[in-house]
Amino acid sequence: PPPSHVLQRGLSPTSHLDGDGAAAPMETGPQPSTSSCSPPAHPPAVEDDLQFVLCERCRQESPNLKLLTCLHTLCFGCLSENKPIGQCPVCQTAIPQASGIPDMDNLLFTNLQARLKIYKKIRDGQGLNCCRCRGAAAAMWCSECEEFLCTKCFEDHQWFFKKKSHEAKRVEDLRAESAHQFLEESRKSCNLFCSRPGHADQGHISSIYCNKCEKALCCSCALLDSQHAPFCDIHSETQRRQEELVTMSRGLKQKRSSFEATFEVLQTEAARLEQAQREMRELIRQHVEQLVRLIRREEEELLGLVEARQEQSRQELEREVQRVEGVLRRMEASERLVEKVNLYATEQEVMDMQPFIKDSLEELQQLQPPVARDRAQPGDFAECRARLQAL
Ligand SMILES: [Zn+2]
Ligand SMILES: [Zn+2]
Ligand SMILES: [Zn+2]
Ligand SMILES: [Zn+2]
Ligand SMILES: [Zn+2]
Ligand SMILES: [Zn+2]
Structure with a gap:
């Protein structure tokens, strides 16, 4: 139940x-x-x-009330609603009748x-x-x-x-x-009618059962069916049929327990599958989280590297600028001095100072302007690029 x-x-x-x-x-x-x-x-x-x-x-x-082949009992209304599906709404057993309404x-x-x-x-x-x-x-x-x-x-x-x-x-x-x-x-006493067409309408009560015809017979039918005799009493036949069902039902109990065991196994399997999926999802989540943390750290390191490189370049450039500016000041000074010597120097002064000035000018002549921007080229970020690539 x-x-x-x-x-x-x-x-x-x-x-x-x-x-x-x-x-x-x-x-x-x-x-x-x-x-x-x-x-x-x-x-x-x-x-x-x-x-x-x-x-x-x-x-x-x-x-x-209709009895389905699966032995579920459904009312006509429910079966009519269920019609297009054509199966028992409780256990999904197919209803063989095309109409979707069982005969029984x-x-x-x-x-x-x-x-x-x-x-x-x-x-x-x-x-x-x-x-x-x-x-x-x-x-x-x-x-x-x-x-x-x-x-x-x-x-x-x-x-x-x-x-x-x-x-x-x-x-x-x-x-x-x-x-x-x-x-x-209030169960009615035996009021089985003769199974021969017409006899039931005439109220022929049957108390005889023919095992060969597998039918209930009234007395007059039993007389006609004399070659199948001896007949048995209808009550012993209904008793036999009841017992047959009880025995079969008892036999099915064992089968039922094997179905129940399988049901349990399937449920365990479903639970295991669910568990495995849950664990895999968690694993993916954790792994990705870890990767994200690693990548964030790398990001900070690389940004720090860029910062340091930028500072270094800035300092180098400043030194360069100062050096070039110094050379320009020397050139300016030497031009001015040569001009003044030319304008105002006595011969004695020329003789005393000229070699010193000449040395300085020769030194200036040796100087070359630095090759433009060959120090802080983008190539300096090569390490950063390589590490980005490796991510
Ligand atoms: Zn119903
Ligand atoms: Zn059913
Ligand atoms: Zn009365
Ligand atoms: Zn009565
Ligand atoms: Zn018979
Ligand atoms: Zn009859």
Whole structure:
């Protein structure tokens, strides 16, 4: 069964069934075909452990429950909405019918819903009326007729059905029962009809089962089918079929545990994959962070290098400028002195000073202007360029 929290509808297990019953006029009473009543407008309040009778998708009551090949039960409404997908919305098993609507009705759950409705009427019903005379208060309920009966009509019923085993119960007693008890006890006795076309309509009740035809037969059909005899009793056949299902279901338990183990393995694998991805993401992040830190440090070093080189170049240039400026001043001074010697010097002065001046001028003659800008060429950043390239 699905976990109880899915089924929770805020009802204690003892709360009564709820729905449209309280407002429904009692005179209509439950008809033999209670399963044809329309679904309630409000979500039904079915006791938690009886929620299995509802559609497994919308959790609503429905008179048209279909049983899918995966054995999930869905209402016609949910299947119609689901049509273009063509698979069970719970377990994704494909629905073989092209219409998207399975052929098999879940008669069991539909009938249980109808019986739960009757139970609800018994539990809640004040002034339940007889289904036959419509006037007197109901005292009895016959599970075979699915009718409430007053004392008078019950007497008629007993007289009419005395040959058949119609087990009518006092409404008062039923009211004291739990829903489970009611469902179990209100199970109809064997009312299988003959499987031969036409015989069911004529009400041929079947109590015989032919193993060769795999069919329920009425007495007259059994007489015609004499070459397949001996037949078995229909009850032992239904018993056998029940047991067959129980045995198969028990056998599937082992398979189920192996599927559960695989499910666990797959989940562990998925978790591991998730973990590995998380770790890889973290590793990438850390590594990149480290690289960024390294690159930032290199940036600072290179900028520092450029700064230092720039300072060095600036100083060299300044020295150069000073030297050239000095030479120019000397030339200016020598020109001026030669001019003054020429203008004003006595012969004695010429004789004394000329060799000294000549030496100085010869020295000036030796001087060459520095080759323009051969020191601080861009080539000086070669180291920086190389290190940038290496990054
Ligand atoms: Zn539904
Ligand atoms: Zn399914
Ligand atoms: Zn009556
Ligand atoms: Zn009856
Ligand atoms: Zn047969
Ligand atoms: Zn028959």
